[in-house]
Amino acid sequence: MSSKEVDLFVIGAGSGGVRAARLAAQRGAKVAVAETGALGGTCVNLGCIPKKLYSYAAHYGEAFEEARGYGWPVQRPAFDWETLKSKRAREITRLNGVYENVLRGAGATLLRGRARLLSPHDLGVEVEGERQRWHARHILVATGSHPLMPDVPGAELAVSSNEMFDLPRFPRRLVVVGAGYIACEMASIFHGLGAEVTQLVRGTQLLRGFDDDVARFLAQEMGKKGVQQRFGTRVRCLERDGDALRVTLHDGHRLHADTVLYATGRGANTAGLGLQDAGVRLGDAGEIVVDARYRSSVHHIHAVGDVTGRLQLTPVALAEAAVLVDALFGEGTRGLAYDNIPTAVFTHPSVGTVGWTEAQAGERFDRLRIYLSEFKPLRHALSGVDERTLLKLVVDDASDRVVGLHMVGAEAGETVQGFAVAMNAGATKAQFDATVGIHPTVAEEFVTLREVAREVQRGHRPK
Ligand SMILES: Cc1cc2nc3c(=O)[nH]c(=O)nc-3n(C[C@H](O)[C@H](O)[C@H](O)COP(=O)(O)OP(=O)(O)OC[C@H]3O[C@@H](n4cnc5c(N)ncnc54)[C@H](O)[C@@H]3O)c2cc1C
Numbered sequence: 345m346s347s348k349e350v351d352l353f354v355i356g357a358g359s360g361g362v363r364a365a366r367l368a369a370q371r372g373a374k375v376a377v378a379e380t381g382a383l384g385g386t387c388v389n390l391g392c393i394p395k396k397l398y399s400y401a402a403h404y405g406e407a408f409e410e411a412r413g414y415g416w417p418v419q420r421p422a423f424d425w426e427t428l429k430s431k432r433a434r435e436i437t438r439l440n441g442v443y444e445n446v447l448r449g450a451g452a453t454l455l456r457g458r459a460r461l462l463s464p465h466d467l468g469v470e471v472e473g474e475r476q477r478w479h480a481r482h483i484l485v486a487t488g489s490h491p492l493m494p495d496v497p498g499a500e501l502a503v504s505s506n507e508m509f510d511l512p513r514f515p516r517r518l519v520v521v522g523a524g525y526i527a528c529e530m531a532s533i534f535h536g537l538g539a540e541v542t543q544l545v546r547g548t549q550l551l552r553g554f555d556d557d558v559a560r561f562l563a564q565e566m567g568k569k570g571v572q573q574r575f576g577t578r579v580r581c582l583e584r585d586g587d588a589l590r591v592t593l594h595d596g597h598r599l600h601a602d603t604v605l606y607a608t609g610r611g612a613n614t615a616g617l618g619l620q621d622a623g624v625r626l627g628d629a630g631e632i633v634v635d636a637r638y639r640s641s642v643h644h645i646h647a648v649g650d651v652t653g654r655l656q657l658t659p660v661a662l663a664e665a666a667v668l669v670d671a672l673f674g675e676g677t678r679g680l681a682y683d684n685i686p687t688a689v690f691t692h693p694s695v696g697t698v699g700w701t702e703a704q705a706g707e708r709f710d711r712l713r714i715y716l717s718e719f720k721p722l723r724h725a726l727s728g729v730d731e732r733t734l735l736k737l738v739v740d741d742a743s744d745r746v747v748g749l750h751m752v753g754a755e756a757g758e759t760v761q762g763f764a765v766a767m768n769a770g771a772t773k774a775q776f777d778a779t780v781g782i783h784p785t786v787a788e789e790f791v792t793l794r795e796v797a798r799e800v801q802r803g804h805r806p807k
Contacts, residue, residue: 360665361385380456394432409727425537461621464623484647486649486665494606504607517540521604524607533692540572544591545574555748568730577593579592613650623641624645627653634648684764685698698764712799734753
């Protein structure tokens, strides 16, 4: 085999691509990876990591307020946007280096350039002005996704989540358009950092696809903290007005903002890759259609992660990459079940969820028992903060299995991660009840819920 021939060529060194390249190389495959941007992809550079760092920063703002109730007579100091940006940038540069070491350490060849298919087995990559041609036995497309921008007049004045972490000036007034998890997180985080935030939502609730009680409760809690939400509204146009932006809504109402963020969806990065010429079938939204082992319509071209338009989460891209490498270079025994994938929304307060929503479960099971608890957590007994917590269990009455577990409250992701193991193991409500709580915690409520809040028959949609 010449040096330009590989067993696996990976396009994209993000979450899925790096994991696949490393695992394949560790199994002895000859691997090349092309990356046009920063190593680590969206999660490391423009997603999970900077977002979580900024969420921590925003929590410090709240902590100054809460501390007063506990006897610390502190005033909230001025927040320094430049410090946060530069420290984030330094940490991410460090992580980029970690990813590079992971790839090189595993023996994969790293190509810093944009790759595209020239024929079903051949790829072209432009690296530092030099055109390279690679021949691959297998190709993995792990090119991720990009934010979709709206088709409204003045849309070019708005930014996407890609720009939010490095805005030249901190937005004193921020308008967030969208109701999905990225929109809600950005609204919460920037509000926590000190911005006046207005969130514009086309429909009637936040977080479509999440449990209705969770969505309603989160809207209420974010609203109490001061995020202004307008439901049933659409932007007619954006215009410049001096230093500010003027947002005109469909009802003629106008708002002024320093920054307008559009977080209204993401599209698969499949354009310009030569996929269709190679015979790869794309779905209606441009995503690569794959089977259970991540094979596209061309048998040696595979895809994992956001580009497949399934669950756009880093751990999902990582798990898919592991299943694929096992199928190509291992025993072929691994699989991934999508039913009980836990996820968190890093709003303030945060959301953690695993399993079915009440509505989804209502379509799958004859009869459900719903357990709900809404309370003021002990932490806020003295803080003076009016934040409440919601816990919810959805139980299949026939089997007694807990099929949905949802939380809105501090550290919801940390809490739900542990319960996800129990759910994956098929835990029943009786087993939850037989588990001793840790006192005093918020999470203990999940094992002390005894009262059925309501029973739901198949097909009944909660109001
Ligand atoms: C604001 C935000 C917050 C998020 N928060 C979370 C979170 O808290 N938790 C979570 O689990 N997920 C989160 N996500 C989602 C998560 O980041 C993605 O699901 C994950 O990064 C997908 O991994 P991937 O490998 O599919 O793609 P990516 O990580 O995006 O990697 C794709 C890579 O391919 C490269 N590329 C594209 N085309 C080419 C080409 N032609 N040649 C060479 N390279 C190419 C890109 O430059 C990129 O580096 C968040 C996303 C965003 C935008």
